[in-house]
Amino acid sequence: MTTVHDPLLTPVKHRVTPAAARRLKDLGIETVGDALRYAPRRYYHWGKLTGLAGLSEGEDVTVLAQVVSANLIRNRSGNGVRLVVIITDGMSRLTCTFFAKKEYALSRHRKLLQPGETFLFAGKVSAYQGDLQLVQPQFEEIESDSPEAIERKSGAPIPIYPAKGGTPSWKIRALINSILEGINWDAVPETVPEDVRNQHRLLPISRAFQLLHNPHDDTDWREAKRTLAWREALELQTALLLPRITGENKSRALVDTTGLVSTVIDSLPFTLTRGQHDAWQAIAADMAREESMQRLLQADVGAGKTVIALLAMLRAVENGGQAALLAPTEVLARQHFLSLQRLLGDEQLNVPLHLLTSSVSAGTRSEILSRLAAGEPGIAVGTHALIQDDVEIPRLDVLVVDEQHRFGVAQRDKLREGRDTTPHLLVMTATPIPRTIAMTVFGDLDTTAMTDMPPGRTPVATHVVSAANKAWMDRIWQRAKEEIDKGGRVYMVCSRIDDEDDSNLPSIESMQSYLQQVPDLAGVTVGIAHGNQKPEDNARALDAFARGEAPLLLATTVVEVGVDVPEATMMVVMGAEQFGLSQLHQLRGRVGRSDRASICLLVHMDGPSPVALERLQAMETFSDGFALAEADLRLRSEGDVLGRRQSGHASSLQFLSVRRDAAIITAARTAAMQILQADPHLKDHPGLAHSVQERAGEELMWLERN
Numbered sequence: 117m118t119t120v121h122d123p124l125l126t127p128v129k130h131r132v133t134p135a136a137a138r139r140l141k142d143l144g145i146e147t148v149g150d151a152l153r154y155a156p157r158r159y160y161h162w163g164k165l166t167g168l169a170g171l172s173e174g175e176d177v178t179v180l181a182q183v184v185s186a187n188l189i190r191n192r193s194g195n196g197v198r199l200v201v202i203i204t205d206g207m208s209r210l211t212c213t214f215f216a217k218k219e220y221a222l223s224r225h226r227k228l229l230q231p232g233e234t235f236l237f238a239g240k241v242s243a244y245q246g247d248l249q250l251v252q253p254q255f256e257e258i259e260s261d262s263p264e265a266i267e268r269k270s271g272a273p274i275p276i277y278p279a280k281g282g283t284p285s286w287k288i289r290a291l292i293n294s295i296l297e298g299i300n301w302d303a304v305p306e307t308v309p310e311d312v313r314n315q316h317r318l319l320p321i322s323r324a325f326q327l328l329h330n331p332h333d334d335t336d337w338r339e340a341k342r343t344l345a346w347r348e349a350l351e352l353q354t355a356l357l358l359p360r361i362t363g364e365n366k367s368r369a370l371v372d373t374t375g376l377v378s379t380v381i382d383s384l385p386f387t388l389t390r391g392q393h394d395a396w397q398a399i400a401a402d403m404a405r406e407e408s409m410q411r412l413l414q415a416d417v418g419a420g421k422t423v424i425a426l427l428a429m430l431r432a433v434e435n436g437g438q439a440a441l442l443a444p445t446e447v448l449a450r451q452h453f454l455s456l457q458r459l460l461g462d463e464q465l466n467v468p469l470h471l472l473t474s475s476v477s478a479g480t481r482s483e484i485l486s487r488l489a490a491g492e493p494g495i496a497v498g499t500h501a502l503i504q505d506d507v508e509i510p511r512l513d514v515l516v517v518d519e520q521h522r523f524g525v526a527q528r529d530k531l532r533e534g535r536d537t538t539p540h541l542l543v544m545t546a547t548p549i550p551r552t553i554a555m556t557v558f559g560d561l562d563t564t565a566m567t568d569m570p571p572g573r574t575p576v577a578t579h580v581v582s583a584a585n586k587a588w589m590d591r592i593w594q595r596a597k598e599e600i601d602k603g604g605r606v607y608m609v610c611s612r613i614d615d616e617d618d619s620n621l622p623s624i625e626s627m628q629s630y631l632q633q634v635p636d637l638a639g640v641t642v643g644i645a646h647g648n649q650k651p652e653d654n655a656r657a658l659d660a661f662a663r664g665e666a667p668l669l670l671a672t673t674v675v676e677v678g679v680d681v682p683e684a685t686m687m688v689v690m691g692a693e694q695f696g697l698s699q700l701h702q703l704r705g706r707v708g709r710s711d712r713a714s715i716c717l718l719v720h721m722d723g724p725s726p727v728a729l730e731r732l733q734a735m736e737t738f739s740d741g742f743a744l745a746e747a748d749l750r751l752r753s754e755g756d757v758l759g760r761r762q763s764g765h766a767s768s769l770q771f772l773s774v775r776r777d778a779a780i781i782t783a784a785r786t787a788a789m790q791i792l793q794a795d796p797h798l799k800d801h802p803g804l805a806h807s808v809q810e811r812a813g814e815e816l817m818w819l820e821r822n
């Protein structure tokens with residue numbers, strides 16, 4: 117790989133004055149590349165509407181406007197003066213106010229801000245007596261030979277930059293332009309190969325940066341942004357696919373040896389759905405090869421992923437190997453363990469099945485560890501306790517990871533590294549995630565989606581209820597009692613455990629004392645489960661709930677995933693606006709698990725935001741998790757969708773939108789695959805190789821909460 121000297125990595129302090137460098141640093145700009153990627157928020161046009169009408173309070177704005185009038189007014193107290201300037205964009209008007217102690221302090225303003233003159237004004241929009249205004253805005257005269265004035269004549273759009281820390285847009289623009297002038301464009305590495313550029317009509321990278329900051333017309337900056345989004349998508353997809361193409365990931369080929377899998381399939385109390393059948397076929401075919409399986413299994417809550425995990429793990433066992441299932445919480449690990457036991461049936465078919473969590477006793481733990489270390493064929497289910505350094509699973513052939521997005525690639529790989537053969541990997545998500553997110557976050561995996569459901573499921577009737585509606589709330593408690601009397605179980609979920617802070621959100625603590633006073637619920641035993649309780653206590657509460665001894669379970673989202681109590685027929689989510697859509701869908705998936713009719717009530721407190729309310733209404737409308745996932749994506753803002761695991765900051769995708777750019781992401785994935793197939797080590801693509809290296813180690817994740 118040739119080393120590329122990338123002018124984009126040059127620190128800006130080598131290019132501008134120290135004072136300017138400090139200003140740029142406040143904007144997060146430290147290198148020439150940062151400056152180029154600092155994209156205008158929007159573009160203004162001279163003579164066209166500048167959008168004074170669309171301003172809202174609290175916004176930092178730069179507006180291009182003409183002075184209508186400027187009047188100096190003495191404060192009534194006789195103490196100080198103010199200059200009130202009315203400006204217009206030709207359609208709407210806005211007031212700008214400048215305050216001073218003495219009149220002379222405003223003399224420059226009065227001289228410049230003459231009616232008919234045009235300026236750029238920058239400041240924060242505030243409201244005064246119901247009207248919007250700018251207080252002490254900065255303003256910039258448009259001189260006749262400035263780029264802005266030239267653009268006024270040519271009609272070119274004027275980039276408006278997100279201004280922060282008191283540096284107005286035009287200063288940012290001047291700084292960026294001075295940096296642009298000093299760049300040796302020929303040395304800027306191109307990351308998108310020419311044939312891909314031609315095929316998808318993309319600009320060369322240098323041209324894209326130039327047009328982003330200095331467009332001649334609107335097409336220029338749109339094409340520039342599209343090119344830059346494409347480039348990010350291609351770099352990201354190449355980074356995701358590269359380890360798969362070049363990696364020496366060899367696994368043991370696992371095939372049907374004893375008919376164990378078929379025996380289990382035949383002994384199940386149900387027949388596999390079409391989706392399960394197809395998913396198992398794909399997985400079995402993957403595992404029959406020496407190239408490691410890396411597969412993502414997407415399915416809705418309750419679609420029956422556990423049995424698929426079991427079959428994959430049994431395939432390891434019948435080949436004399438070991439298998440592990442990694443779950444994110446104790447509750448979930450235990451549930452998986454019990455489900456697997458149940459699916460294996462009474463004889464357990466001589467398959468050793470271990471549960472390894474931090475709450476197993478020291479004695480049990482050391483026994484399990486020694487059996488695992490001895491390479492005994494079998495299945496281990498566990499939490500993080502499975503990835504501790506003292507755990508050895510020498511013949512690990514199949515690794516199933518549930519809820520990958522909570523683990524992260526690094527943790528998952530802990531069980532895969534440092535061995536001669538890599539285990540086959542199956543990742544399962546709790547609920548479907550949107551397609552573009554799957555490609556971005558799980559881009560290193562092949563995807564299988566099971567879109568059907570086991571027969572006999574009754575859709576869960578879902579209602580959004582305001583906590584302020586007393587009649588409805590009373591009805592909820594009544595209904596809970598009715599469900600319990602009919603042999604059902606009721607979950608009641610709160611987002612918090614106690615009332616430490618002063619929010620009015622319901623907590624487990626407050627609900628617990630409240631429920632004691634509800635006449636309808638007199639005599640109903642209430643169980644409690646939450647993260648501050650010992651895992652054993654949670655397990656006990658869940659068992660009592662499952663058996664019907666404590667048929668009302670007051671819990672946090674510890675019940676969000678995996679908990680499988682078929683008798684549960686009612687889910688009440690308190691403060692439902694606090695939860696993300698996929699969480700709500702997970703919670704709802706805890707009921708409707710038998711042929712009994714089930715109900716889900718989403719109770720919101722006073723005044724949820726319009727978006728929060730829309731989210732809850734989406735729950736009423738859609739029962740299909742795949743449809744909900746797409747609706748969720750539409751209702752969120754870009755910054756809320758992806759995060760970066762290491763820094764916790766928003767993702768480093770600056771131009772690519774996982775919400776809007778599905779087509780680009782798909783096309784870039786195909787292109788990345790073709791490039792890597794022809795040139796696995798990117799020898800002919802040094803620019804791309806370099807950027808992929810820079811992206812390595814960054815891990816994007818799907819943020820479930822809002």
Ligand code: ADP
Pocket residue numbers: 386387388389392415416417418419420421422423570571680
């Ligand atoms: P999830 O995909 O949410 O993990 P589970 O694996 O927990 O779903 O399955 C949910 C329930 O459906 C379990 O009780 C399981 O035994 C049952 N189940 C799974 N597959 C089928 C099927 N093909 N027919 C009937 N019931 C099934």
Ligand code: MG
Pocket residue numbers: 421422678
């Ligand atoms: Mg499950």
